[in-house]
Amino acid sequence: MITSKAEDTMKDHLSGMIPPVISPLTAEHRPDTGAVERLTAHVIDGGATGVFVLGSCGEGPTLEPDVARTITRAYVHAVAGSVPVLAGIGEASTERAIRAAMEYEQVGVDALVVMAPMYFNTETDDAVVRHVTAIAEATTLPLVVYNIPHLTHHPITPRAVRAIAAIDSVVALKESSGDWTTYSALAEAARAAGLRVFQGAEALIARSLASGADGAVPGIANVVPDLAARLVRAGLVGDTVLAEDLQRQLNDVCALYQSGFWLTSLKSALAELGLTGSTAGRALSPLDADGLSEVRSVLRVVGVIGASA
Template identity: 85%
Template structure:
């Protein structure tokens, strides 16, 4: 049976120890934080979850930890971001064995071949390798392979494909893909925080905002207001969410996000070794944003 996904599904970070190993205790705390805040699912191993860059054993351990932590209370979605279809098929089977409920499939990331047919072959092969439903994930600034309306229409005919997650951050791109998705019976999720209220007003089924790691309650309230058609409340909540998103400007966005979670005592700040940690000014800015949002107290 195809799941009915809707609401606010945070792309959770992958908590790591200082030695870059899985921090399962932090997984439990973050899962409780977002589910308690109103998340209707959790999405592991996306961009926020560093899925395309983690060591395979670390990715598997974190995925299993999230599956265990939510214990069936909400669906667990797992990202597949690989350079090749062969690696993606392997990852799909591993995710299924780990107990996830839905796979979120990005375009292949390395060879710049003819985009549409490559995407169709890629999604088809993954669908044939697993019994799990699939969400098609457009994030062209990272994959360098845009999923076009033509490709989406073709893969929508695959029975396993149930939804679109669109994270280009470009309204025209989103609109074209969302229209195609709705016309083919797929659900639609907005991945760009700044476009959540606008997308819900135009018929989106939900959102997948990274900032919900920090403020799940605010993000969930925004999505609920948008789905209920309360555009005035949604606009106000969008402005409040945008204010919290200012913490991304403190340095590299993922380092900023993990540093904010560390300030809240939920996870540590460790990210991939290639990602620059925040400097003193950046950390001060994260603290300022969290203080203004009422999430931590003002310094004495």
């Protein structure tokens, strides 16, 4: 379990716009470290205050372990201490999660983002508390608790948040249900327990910041980090009019998700920008010609690429 000083330091650093970066892969499904460097520069130059690897955008729960380690190490190297690097821990069991946590600590990340266990649907609250407690006991890193129930099938409840918040190394909550009622209940419990709160659903960023969130973790920031960072900054200083305007602009960019499966659409958009390739996990549906045309159309309409691209 981390010291109070380390906990306070991470709380001081965790705020603002933290993109959940993709995991760039070659056509052979191996790590593309050159693309990691390009994407890192892109998001940090755009105003990212942290980098979150191996989340849903980063395909963390599905990558081969050696690929995940290599990509994480490449992000740590590319970031070079300029902002915190957070690594996602999404596993079917606590045993696997502990192993991953220890490995990513050795790689040099600054914090871990812990999802609920993803397979057996046991008594939810106690299972989640046991899971997070065991990971906290196995690592010295700060922990961010990550609620994404539509993928884990294990919702984290306000009761569980209150119990987890008693663990010294837990510093924040990332909430990605996309449901405002769920978010507000969890955010209220987290803030009352002294945790920082981050919104992971892009459409709810401005509203969440207006209600006291500390930042956001938007996948679309891989494509438009500057826009996402400006939205978060406006919300944090209380400029709700500007934040709502920037939210509408961000929503327009998010239209590219409708071109096919959302992650392959996101990776295809980054390929159009020349930052990474479009390769994703083999089970994920690649975009067809119409989908790729739709991605290009969205990028042109929002001004990310030129009309002739």
